[in-house]
Amino acid sequence: MTDQTVTFRVRRHQPGQEDAWQEYPVAVHPGMTVLDGLQQIKEQQDSSLAWRHSCRMGICGSCGMVINGQPGLACNTQVLDISDRRISLEPLSNFPVARDLVPDLEPMFDKHRSIKPFLIAGQQDGDEPLRQSPRQLTDYLQFSYCIKCGACMAACPTLASDADFLGPMPLTAAHRYNRDSRDDGFDQRKQSLGDHHSISHCHYAAECSKVCPKGVDPAKAIQYLKRDLVLDLVGLRRRPGPVPQGSPGTPRDDIPKAPEFTVKKP
Amino acid sequence: MRETKYWALNLLAGLLILVLLAQHMAVMQLDGWLEKWLADWIPPLSWPGLVERGTNLIQMVSYVLLLGLGLFHGFYGLNKILAEFIQGDQKRRIIRLGCTVMGILLFVVGTTVTVGFYLVNG
Numbered sequence: 001m002t003d004q005t006v007t008f009r010v011r012r013h014q015p016g017q018e019d020a021w022q023e024y025p026v027a028v029h030p031g032m033t034v035l036d037g038l039q040q041i042k043e044q045q046d047s048s049l050a051w052r053h054s055c056r057m058g059i060c061g062s063c064g065m066v067i068n069g070q071p072g073l074a075c076n077t078q079v080l081d082i083s084d085r086r087i088s089l090e091p092l093s094n095f096p097v098a099r100d101l102v103p104d105l106e107p108m109f110d111k112h113r114s115i116k117p118f119l120i121a122g123q124q125d126g127d128e129p130l131r132q133s134p135r136q137l138t139d140y141l142q143f144s145y146c147i148k149c150g151a152c153m154a155a156c157p158t159l160a161s162d163a164d165f166l167g168p169m170p171l172t173a174a175h176r177y178n179r180d181s182r183d184d185g186f187d188q189r190k191q192s193l194g195d196h197h198s199i200s201h202c203h204y205a206a207e208c209s210k211v212c213p214k215g216v217d218p219a220k221a222i223q224y225l226k227r228d229l230v231l232d233l234v235g236l237r238r239r240p241g242p243v244p245q246g247s248p249g250t251p252r253d254d255i256p257k258a259p260e261f262t263v264k265k266p
Numbered sequence: 267m268r269e270t271k272y273w274a275l276n277l278l279a280g281l282l283i284l285v286l287l288a289q290h291m292a293v294m295q296l297d298g299w300l301e302k303w304l305a306d307w308i309p310p311l312s313w314p315g316l317v318e319r320g321t322n323l324i325q326m327v328s329y330v331l332l333l334g335l336g337l338f339h340g341f342y343g344l345n346k347i348l349a350e351f352i353q354g355d356q357k358r359r360i361i362r363l364g365c366t367v368m369g370i371l372l373f374v375v376g377t378t379v380t381v382g383f384y385l386v387n388g
């Protein structure tokens with residue numbers, strides 16, 4: 001297949017100036033991603049164009065942007081999968097913009113921090129390892145795939161009208177930890193979850209789940225959170241524990257042993 | 267956490283409204299059908315029918331309940347919808363206060379009529 005030309009329409013933003021659209025013709029070939037296209041523009045046409053990326057393989061979550069009106073990852077979107085010969089690129093909506101396609105993700109991470117996104121230990125014995133059965137893992141596994149790209153936040157209509165709304169990513173993270181059998185932090189998290197700008201404000205547009213590049217389904221997590229908060233209110237919430245007791249199991253013998261430490265521990 | 271309580275109450279109110287509204291609709295709309303089954307049936311839109319309902323304790327309580335739940339459900343929803351269009355916690359608080367005052371006022375008026383009718387004619 002020969003190269004085709006696709007027009008990249010980029011919304012440029014410079015602090016203190018009006019936003020302006022700028023067009024770049026890009027020769028594309030099969031297998032080329034939107035991120036590759038941007039790289040090509042930077043190398044061959046306009047070195048001042050700014051965006052954020054790191055892993056180039058849908059893992060770090062830093063290349064989130066609005067591609068033809070839909071939030072997504074630039075490194076995860078094949079140019080030729082987009083039927084349009086013009087691709088419009090904008091910074092993620094619902095975020096302040098630092099420059100061009102670079103959103104300021106700080107507000108999202110502030111909200112993320114506020115729901116205590118870490119395991120809060122409960123009544124386990126001191127140094128005992130926190131064991132978990134495969135069944136308990138499946139309770140939250142899907143929600144742990146989140147790479148904090150912010151696409152769901154950009155797609156959320158509630159966040160568009162209420163900047164203080166926690167948003168799908170932090171709420172999903174809260175559910176991920178609430179459902180973890182090793183966690184005992186529900187009571188600490190429920191203060192911010194029960195706030196006016198939190199789950200009761202979500203009216204289930206489910207746009208977040210539609211755009212999530214990792215299949216996390218934040219809308220589902222929020223519905224589970226709603227259920228858990230109501231059940232907790234009437235004293236019927238089921239704790240995700242208890243930690244399984246007994247033998248940790250026999251390790252499979254077809255798994256190679258870990259290499260020896262090259263620097264011996266004293 | 268207070269918000270969770272209001273929200274859960276809103277859900278509960280929705281469910282109870284369904285039950286109470288079904289009862290109200292049955293009394294008011296199924297009159298032709300009820301006539302066949304009830305010996306002492308009185309047409310619901312007639313004055314004696316109204317007096318009969320208004321002086322019945324269960325009916326009076328169910329109407330006051332329906333009024334209270336309906337007002338709470340409606341104004342809670344209205345407050346949430348308006349909050350979507352308004353930025354700033356201060357303005358949102360004013361909207362919330364406005365909805366609460368309106369709800370209480372309408373409840374007081376409605377309850378005065380319903381309970382008053384029951385006490386005077388009962």
Ligand code: SF4
Pocket residue numbers: 061145146147148149150151152153168169172208211212213214215216217218
């Ligand atoms: S839930 Fe999905 S869309 Fe939202 S931040 Fe996580 S990976 Fe991105």
Ligand code: FES
Pocket residue numbers: 053054055056057058059060061062063064073074075076
């Ligand atoms: S560059 Fe890491 S997700 Fe796109």
